[in-house]
Amino acid sequence: MIKKLTAVLPDLTPWRSSRDFRLLWVQGLVTYLGSVMALIALPLQIKELTGSPLAVGAMGAVELVPLVVFGLYGGALADAVDRRKVIVLTEAGLGLLAAVLLLNALLPHPMLWPLYVVAASVAALAGLQRPALDSLLARIVPHEQLPAAAALNALRWQAGAIGGPALAGLVVAYAGNVPAYATTVVCFLASVLMCRRLSPVPPVEHAAKPSLRGIAEGARYAWSRPVLLGTYAVDLAAMFFAFPNTIFPFLADELDADWALGLMYSAGAVGSLLLSLTSGWVSRTRRHGLLVVFGAAGWGLAMAAAGWTSNVWLVLVFLGLAGAGDMLSGLGRSTIWNQTIPDRLRGRLAGIEVLSYSVGPQLGQVRAGAMAGWTGARPAIWTGGLACVAAVGLLAAALPNLISYDARTDEDARRRADESAGSASDREDTAIAPESENTGA
Template sequence: MKTGTGVKTGTGVQDTAGEAGERSVTARRWAIDLRPLRVPTYRRLWTGNSVAMFGFQFTAVAVPVEMYALTRDSFWVGLIGVAAFLPLLVFGLWGGVIADRRDRRQVLLVGSVLLWLSTLGLLVQALLGARSPVLLLVLVAVQSIAFAISSPARSAMLPRLVPLDLVPAASTLNYTTNTAATVAGPMVAGLIFGIWGTDTGLPIAYAADALLLTALIWAARGLPALPPEPDPDGAPRRRGLASVVDGFRYLVTTRVLMLSFVIDLIAMILAMPRALFPEVAEERFGGGAAVGWLFSAIAFGALLGGLTSGWIGRLQRQGLALVVAVVGWGVAVALAGLAGQLWLAVGLLAVAGAADLVSAVLRQSMLLVHAPDRMRGRLQGVNTVVVAGGPRLGDLRAGSMAAGLGSGVAWVGGGLAAAALAVLLAVAFPALARYRTAPPAATRQP
């Protein structure tokens, strides 16, 4: 017999409640893990960083727009990438050393203030109508230096803000919100320029970035002191270049971490297809909005992957999962290169983006948990260089290969090569695939 609400009485009520509970458990299993947000210090840092990352996208759009408006030359626009990457290459390693030798809260605060000042410089030069491409490049380089100083400290402090078993979930939250910012921020920046035009839109975009960046300064000011932990043997830490060398020596001799960097470089250098998007959009999909869809697809897939990432934090065979994710990235990219319909190419690139999120989160989690605290800053500095440099080398690989062999071979061949080489790496060096994280009870901090 049924009640007026349509719910069965007797044991049927229990069955219905049990089914609801089972659906709830399944939803929690797949939904993004929000437990790190219960930790006040992490929640503060996550909030400040998310707001600041959204604002930074305004500048990321505004600088190329301003440079092209000043020079009418794409070569100068391309120099923006050089101005941003070279400081990362140098100061990323140095920033890692500082993060291991100084209070990481202070390092993050200083880097954030410098980043805010450089953004304020962009606003001032736009308001004054300086119209100097060289000044624009200098301010971009200062921004990159500030990011290189603060980024290793911001990442390395994570295991001291949350229990170790929540590091994968916290890394996923960071990656997902950053990806969401890279999707939404440029769209809002585009609206700013669409409504107000270039002359008025540039100051508005820079001012919005400067305003939102204050959230990161607020977050850093409210964190507890995070001084470096003493070395177990009590030995004094070396300074300068010697300290950088120590970090590389540790990385090279720690096979699992070294292999995680190598497999990421394989994925980015061999299979990153974005340099081919303009040509393929024009020749295969008729141009127009197609290029925008291609450029957005990977980030959109990563965002969806992050929102359904609750299962990642429960993985114990993280090394094997990392290999599978990189292979999935390569295969999905290759299949997208074969797609004759735009919707299919975009869908497959979104799958690749989801696989890239999994690999990025697992690699970051392995790095933060496996490495001792005294090395985390320097390893995060190396990670900053790898993350920034890998895709740019991938652009160079794809463009050069397309010039000689065609865009189809460059796209499909790169994806298949990345997948095959990832498998060979796992077979030749089984330490990576065998890597397991400790059970939560063993890794939770007191």
Template sequence: MRRFLADTTPLRNTDYRRLWTAGIVTVIGGQLSIVAVPQQVFDITGSSAYVGLTGAFALVPLIVFGLWGGALADAMDRRTLLMITSGGLGITAVLFWAQAAAGLDNVWVVLSLLALQQAFFAVNQPTRSAIIPRLIPATQLPAANSLNMTVMQFGAIAGPLLAGVMIPVVGLSTLYLLDSVALLATLWAAYRLPALRPTGESRRAGLREVFAGFAYLATQKVLLASFVVDIIAMVFGMPRALFPQIAHETFGDPSSGGLALGLLFAAMSVGAVLGGVFSGWLPRVRRQGLAVIVCIVLWGLAMVGFGVVVGLAAPGSSAVFLWAALAFLAFGGAVDMISAAFRSTMLQQVATDEMRGRLQGVFIVVVAGGPRIGDVAHGAAAYAAGTAVAAAGGGILVVVGVVIAAFAFPMLVRYRVQR
């Protein structure tokens, strides 16, 4: 059984263990703000259109500063950059708390702070990811990435549940304050890291360095292919924009949301956590490229199954259909976690250290931007053909798209880990 449980070998490294343990606290705190921001926007405006604006205000700085942040991570000491961005996130959380506690009720202040927060986050994430290969051996990277993904998905479950319980008791502003306190854990872990100075010749982080990252990516066909298949999976196969309508029209939730809505949003994260817990076999997989292809095909098939269940379920149908839908989403979350762990490992192993930060920046843009585009695509498809067709059809497009990508990028299928 131990061979299948998560490999905790990377936790023997003191620096990695501090960073990972601090991440548990920080991720849960960050999820409190993720719930608080759209809720506050809706409280102020009473409009879902304004809530939708949070996506635009978050996506633009994610793209701009994700790319620039990767260049920064290659040009300066990564320990210092992680401390700066973690401190920036903490200060932004304090500003969120201050405006909420003062009762400003200004939606543009909230959206502006959100953009600032996402700018710090976009630099912080590629920096943190680029640090890991400097702390542990390459053979432990699959296990380390699996542990990181498990923490992120655990936070995606625990944070929203805690927020739902706490808002009526302590108020929305307290969630922001707790987020700022939680960030102290990562700041402390970063402070205890050794110096992580750049290993390459780059000492600038301008536009030329960003383009140099893209030029380098174009020469690394395996990494380019891994980004392409992830975009296919997230754009065509992420049906989360359909969850409110499905919860209300198919599973009988009130229009303002209810238990079914919460379960739909949590199901993928539950599956991802289970996938992480039973990820002990990941380090033994050598053909990681083929594993990514298989996982994304399984993700697409899971979304097809989800759409079929939604199509078969009558309005207000029994719990059997709901649990079947949740099972497909959970299975999708598990295989997506495995795919993400392999793709992160491939990036960290193939890219040189002097380019690793910039490629991690591209990775963050793909991971964050793909689902946002998927929201738009699924919303339009549901409007035209219904939620069941949108979900199942998207899953079919994922399978077809990934098979085409496998033929177009055979080097991804052939990729093997060098022991």
């Protein structure tokens, strides 16, 4: 019984074997707590200052372009410099921006324009930082432990996504914006101190300087690899057709269940968390392309069911199943990227992933909102879910290499595994050599 339970529970090997992974895991949780405090306080402060839904919605508009532009540049930067330095400097910059929010909130009459400037600046720094973070995993975790590390990172995110907003909501509601922003500043200060303890992660030898040519090289590499192209395309299709978060308030109205709105937003994270808590089997999986396709199709099918049913409790169950499907697809994508992309291009490919990560949900919310205005919330959700399933099926048929991907036989994955084994051997030789010399003396 214990053996069966161990096989299902998350594999903790990366946590035990890598000091840097432990640091990043804890640092990420602390950063998320601080970020979510500001994420909830900032739009509420704009609402308090303006009383305008349009003014609150404009925050998303000022964030999108900096996130995309600096995400692409951040990918090239991550391949050209020490990724640890990028993480430390951007984390410090985010802490300074939190301090600006705090100082503005302490004014007798807080100003509106700094809130938009900070929102755009945060998006820019997040775009610079994310490729460095995403491309760091394969440098600090052994190749064979990458699926387990992806599952543990997902578990960290889900724990924060469930508990963080609830805690932040209480702080903002009962203590106000100032304590929320102060907590954000403290969290980023602690995060910077942890990031400084990470081992240096220098670029590969003869790394190219950040440039448009370098970004184009990363795009050409992704285009030349049907497996990678499939992961991006499937994610974009799933988010475009079946990301209805923006119309959840209208769905709650149609179901006469305003009390369930918060549960709708958190149900997906709960489903993702349950999958992560039973992710021990992921370490033994080699067909990660199937995870990408089946997970995305499951996300769409569950969303279709959530839009079709009129029972609010079933809606919440299906939203939870959708979250589990999205997490399954995400684990497959993350593992394929880390198993196949060469280190010299890993930052640039992570920058392209930022593009798909940001554009897909944004366009999906536009699609869902426009459709809901025409047909109502429920039809907008279930038709989008079915369209997602159809799109994923067409992409799987058009990109058979994604379905057939196997970490044991894929040329890129085997090449990365050999390189990882060689790097580990070199590190062991370096560690043993001084001891041998001392013994000989």
